[in-house]
Amino acid sequence: MDLALTNAQVLTMTGDGVGPIEEATIGIENGDLVFVGPTAEFDAGQADEVVDCSNRLVVPGLVNAHAHMGLTMLRGGAQDVPEIEWMNRALAPLARYLDADDQILGARLGVIEAVCHGTTTVCEYAANVERLVEEVYDPLGVRVVATETINELADERDDLGPRDVPTLDRQLGANALERTERLFERYADHDRVSVTYGPQAVDMVSPETLREVTRRAEENDRDVHVHVAQGERERLQVEARYGSGTRSVDVLEETGLADDRLIAAHLHDATTAERKRLAEAGVRMVGCPSSIAAIDGIVPPVLEYVEAGGVAGVGTDQAPGSGRHDILEEVRTLAMLTKCARTDPRALPAWQALRLATVDGARALGLDDCIGTIEVGKRADLAIVDLDATAMVPAVETPFHTSVPNLVSSATGSAVDAVLVDGEFLVRDGVFVHADVEALSRRVNERAKAVFDAATDDWQAAGSALVDDASYGRL
Amino acid sequence: MDLALTNAQVLTMTGDGVGPIEEATIGIENGDLVFVGPTAEFDAGQADEVVDCSNRLVVPGLVNAHAHMGLTMLRGGAQDVPEIEWMNRALAPLARYLDADDQILGARLGVIEAVCHGTTTVCEYAANVERLVEEVYDPLGVRVVATETINELADERDDLGPRDVPTLDRQLGANALERTERLFERYADHDRVSVTYGPQAVDMVSPETLREVTRRAEENDRDVHVHVAQGERERLQVEARYGSGTRSVDVLEETGLADDRLIAAHLHDATTAERKRLAEAGVRMVGCPSSIAAIDGIVPPVLEYVEAGGVAGVGTDQAPGSGRHDILEEVRTLAMLTKCARTDPRALPAWQALRLATVDGARALGLDDCIGTIEVGKRADLAIVDLDATAMVPAVETPFHTSVPNLVSSATGSAVDAVLVDGEFLVRDGVFVHADVEALSRRVNERAKAVFDAATDDWQAAGSALVDDASYGRL
Numbered sequence: 001m002d003l004a005l006t007n008a009q010v011l012t013m014t015g016d017g018v019g020p021i022e023e024a025t026i027g028i029e030n031g032d033l034v035f036v037g038p039t040a041e042f043d044a045g046q047a048d049e050v051v052d053c054s055n056r057l058v059v060p061g062l063v064n065a066h067a068h069m070g071l072t073m074l075r076g077g078a079q080d081v082p083e084i085e086w087m088n089r090a091l092a093p094l095a096r097y098l099d100a101d102d103q104i105l106g107a108r109l110g111v112i113e114a115v116c117h118g119t120t121t122v123c124e125y126a127a128n129v130e131r132l133v134e135e136v137y138d139p140l141g142v143r144v145v146a147t148e149t150i151n152e153l154a155d156e157r158d159d160l161g162p163r164d165v166p167t168l169d170r171q172l173g174a175n176a177l178e179r180t181e182r183l184f185e186r187y188a189d190h191d192r193v194s195v196t197y198g199p200q201a202v203d204m205v206s207p208e209t210l211r212e213v214t215r216r217a218e219e220n221d222r223d224v225h226v227h228v229a230q231g232e233r234e235r236l237q238v239e240a241r242y243g244s245g246t247r248s249v250d251v252l253e254e255t256g257l258a259d260d261r262l263i264a265a266h267l268h269d270a271t272t273a274e275r276k277r278l279a280e281a282g283v284r285m286v287g288c289p290s291s292i293a294a295i296d297g298i299v300p301p302v303l304e305y306v307e308a309g310g311v312a313g314v315g316t317d318q319a320p321g322s323g324r325h326d327i328l329e330e331v332r333t334l335a336m337l338t339k340c341a342r343t344d345p346r347a348l349p350a351w352q353a354l355r356l357a358t359v360d361g362a363r364a365l366g367l368d369d370c371i372g373t374i375e376v377g378k379r380a381d382l383a384i385v386d387l388d389a390t391a392m393v394p395a396v397e398t399p400f401h402t403s404v405p406n407l408v409s410s411a412t413g414s415a416v417d418a419v420l421v422d423g424e425f426l427v428r429d430g431v432f433v434h435a436d437v438e439a440l441s442r443r444v445n446e447r448a449k450a451v452f453d454a455a456t457d458d459w460q461a462a463g464s465a466l467v468d469d470a471s472y473g474r475l
Numbered sequence: 476m477d478l479a480l481t482n483a484q485v486l487t488m489t490g491d492g493v494g495p496i497e498e499a500t501i502g503i504e505n506g507d508l509v510f511v512g513p514t515a516e517f518d519a520g521q522a523d524e525v526v527d528c529s530n531r532l533v534v535p536g537l538v539n540a541h542a543h544m545g546l547t548m549l550r551g552g553a554q555d556v557p558e559i560e561w562m563n564r565a566l567a568p569l570a571r572y573l574d575a576d577d578q579i580l581g582a583r584l585g586v587i588e589a590v591c592h593g594t595t596t597v598c599e600y601a602a603n604v605e606r607l608v609e610e611v612y613d614p615l616g617v618r619v620v621a622t623e624t625i626n627e628l629a630d631e632r633d634d635l636g637p638r639d640v641p642t643l644d645r646q647l648g649a650n651a652l653e654r655t656e657r658l659f660e661r662y663a664d665h666d667r668v669s670v671t672y673g674p675q676a677v678d679m680v681s682p683e684t685l686r687e688v689t690r691r692a693e694e695n696d697r698d699v700h701v702h703v704a705q706g707e708r709e710r711l712q713v714e715a716r717y718g719s720g721t722r723s724v725d726v727l728e729e730t731g732l733a734d735d736r737l738i739a740a741h742l743h744d745a746t747t748a749e750r751k752r753l754a755e756a757g758v759r760m761v762g763c764p765s766s767i768a769a770i771d772g773i774v775p776p777v778l779e780y781v782e783a784g785g786v787a788g789v790g791t792d793q794a795p796g797s798g799r800h801d802i803l804e805e806v807r808t809l810a811m812l813t814k815c816a817r818t819d820p821r822a823l824p825a826w827q828a829l830r831l832a833t834v835d836g837a838r839a840l841g842l843d844d845c846i847g848t849i850e851v852g853k854r855a856d857l858a859i860v861d862l863d864a865t866a867m868v869p870a871v872e873t874p875f876h877t878s879v880p881n882l883v884s885s886a887t888g889s890a891v892d893a894v895l896v897d898g899e900f901l902v903r904d905g906v907f908v909h910a911d912v913e914a915l916s917r918r919v920n921e922r923a924k925a926v927f928d929a930a931t932d933d934w935q936a937a938g939s940a941l942v943d944d945a946s947y948g949r950l
Contacts, residue, residue: 015948076881290884323881336769349554402550405555465821468822
């Protein structure tokens with residue numbers, strides 16, 4: 001056995017609750033969990049390295065089920081504007097000046113930030129995602145679900161109204177499918193990289209390509225990840241393209257995508273009945289609480305989806321708008337929002353929030369055979385929390401484990417002390433092992449200054465509400 | 476001059492926005508701000524100590540305008556239960572086993588946590604608050620508004636229904652008033668300690684005592700801090716005591732309390748019209764976002780109060796339910812909740828959230844003549860933020876300051892690197908100067924184990940929803 005973590009409080013997240021074990025040992029060999037049980041039943045002599053985890057809590061590595069890490073360099077660049085302005089008038093004028101290297105650089109910082117806050121798996125959604133895998137996720141040792149964006153919008157559409165139907169170029173879809181197939185091939189045997197199809201949204205991909213994705217997903221039993229029912233703009237576009245009364249969920253069903261291979265992000269502009277149909281069809285959903293609250297002023301319907309029998313995870317979406325890549329902050333935010341949306345303090349309790357961040361996130365990404373819980377046979381993706389960190393205090397085990405609410409509502413990711421993926425430490429004693437994070441932060445800051453400088457004229461010309469804010473000394 | 480902080484990005488919070496200055500220097504003498512302006516206009520030779528704040532952001536020390544720090548040892552002890560259960564069936568069975576020393580010990584950790592997250596002023600609300608001032612706030616060097624609880628409820632009321640009127644004992648009120656007067660005398664000349672009257676709520680104090688508080692407050696121009704319109708229980712109690720149709724705000728008005736000396740906490744069960752009346756009367760309010768969201772499932776009406784022309788601050792209330800004492804987490808939470816309550820992403824933007832945490836909090840506590848902004852003549856209460864901390868990246872100054880949204884939505888209090896009160900460092904290089912925080916956390920953890928152990932039978936007998944949760948392995 002390579003490594004044993006002894007004397008820990010463990011939330012295994014097995015069963016229907018949080019599966020707590022006290023005074024527990026976790027044994028790891030070749031990246032697999034080979035022992036999970038009371039320290040008293042464990043022979044420490046078996047392990048090459050023994051790490052005493054007294055006053056430590058071990059939970060499954062957290063799952064960020066939907067993220068665009070390439071936008072991290074624009075954090076703080078677009079928020080507090082009307083939803084209709086966010087993309088085109090606030091974010092886009094900056095994003096236009098972000099080149100591929102900037103996206104990689106920012107993503108590296110975003111992924112490291114996520115990992116330092118306990119995340120071990122990220123579902124990355126990007127065009128040309130291969131470069132992010134190759135230059136960020138794989139060298140950093142982080143588990144990734146690489147989702148290659150398929151988008152057939154042919155041209156910049158600044159002049160088009162929300163009901164105008166832009167041209168779709170099926171060649172763009174074919175190229176993206178090609179890139180995706182190359183990814184499937186390249187990472188077929190990679191333990192930490194899996195791949196899914198990423199048709200961006202049903203109004204941005206032709207029905208022919210959507211059907212082709214369905215065919216290929218069925219043929220090879222692969223997953224498909226789509227942004228679904230994101231708001232008014234999408235609703236109008238779908239009606240304009242498919243006819244009055246047709247909605248995003250209808251298009252998913254008609255193109256054969258609405259089955260248990262589908263991961264649907266957002267769903268806040270779907271109806272309760274539509275969400276129920278999707279849940280019953282085995283579609284998994286991902287909600288992005290801070291992002292959708294900040295950009296749309298909407299509470300993601302995660303709890304409703306779970307109550308309808310669906311599987312759901314959470315994601316950080318992108319840093320502009322929502323903030324840091326911290327999955328525990330996301331489930332804290334979701335819990336507070338959901339309680340207030342229902343005027344019910346019992347809604348989305350800590351144990352359920354923690355399940356969304358771990359085992360449910362793993363199910364949402366179809367990775368629950370290898371991650372999401374702490375049990376023998378799964379991979380050793382773990383987050384270790386310091387129970388003497390102020391925000392985790394007190395950490396009692398009788399008559400219940402205060403670590404459950406304190407991790408979600410108080411500490412969020414700030415008390416994470418160590419993180420392992422496949423049994424290897426990525427974070428140890430609070431420090432990311434494989435990178436000089438401070439130097440990286442400085443590089444991102446320097447490069448961001450150049451990007452924002454270059455974008456200044458365009459940003460001002462776009463005239464979002466932020467331009468006024470800046471002129472009034474509010475920003 | 477004792478100290479100069481040079482080359483900083485500063486949000487002075489003066490004017491109507493955030494009052495940004497780049498490449499700024501802050502000069503401090505005898506705890507006062509004596510220079511605030513461009514580094515280019517400052518002669519570094521004037522200062523005994525010069526601290527280079529390149530890549531640092533300086534903001535006014537944050538104001539926690541309502542906190543019961545003595546409950547910190549019970550963090551994680553009561554949440555995710557119906558509001559009606561929270562106090563009596565979840566918190567009280569544990570709180571009964573918390574002695575005065577436990578409250579002091581927990582409060583010390585809570586206050587240190589608050590300070591490490593940028594808070595320099597706490598409005599502490601407690602019975603026998605003198606001991607907290609003497610043993611926690613004053614020795615730690617933290618600014619405090621000491622609010623002595625006045626409560627005339629004579630007996631434990633477990634057997635009484637929500638419409639039964641318990642006996643009020645005016646002698647209890649007289650004793651509490653005596654304690655308060657002693658505090659006013661003792662701390663009359665203390666720079667960091669101010670005192671207010673604390674009638675707990677209008678259903679817990681007789682109208683005679685409320686009028687006596689009004690008389691004394693007017694006579695000596697002192698402030699009064701009351702929990703107002705906290706929910707159904709209070710509403711029923713007020714009706715039962717004062718007659719059908721009488722409400723908390725009516726009682727405040729009839730007893731003369733509703734004027735510009737009053738600080739009203741919560742107000743979520745007041746009507747919009749009542750809140751408008753209070754705002755117009757000059758009453759200041761304090762909202763506690765995480766606490767009221769977690770315990771009541773309600774969004775505090777802070778933005779509405781500000782829009783009605785009122786002054787408002789925010790507080791962390793108590794750790795059980797809401798989590799850590801981090802004022803930036805509070806304004807982040809409030810912003811997300813308010814955006815969703817209005818389906819308006821423009822509601823409560825970052826600059827306004829930051830004002831609530833600083834200048835507005837100071838106004839809410841009547842301390843805006845000495846704290847809340849960074850300008851010459853005010854006391855040197857400052858929080859210094861590391862702009863290379865991942866959650867603050869990027870930190871650009873053109874075409875606007877990303878530090879404003881990134882401090883609120885991304886970093887919260889986690890990027891605070893140094894904190895000064897009256898020009899003295901309480902936190903430096905991320906470390907609290909005057910206490911061994913890890914040793915303190917361990918002591919609180921040890922003592923909490925004993926408290927929760929002792930309380931186990933009572934807690935189980937009280938039968939809150941958490942008892943089931945624990946038995947199902949959810950807690």
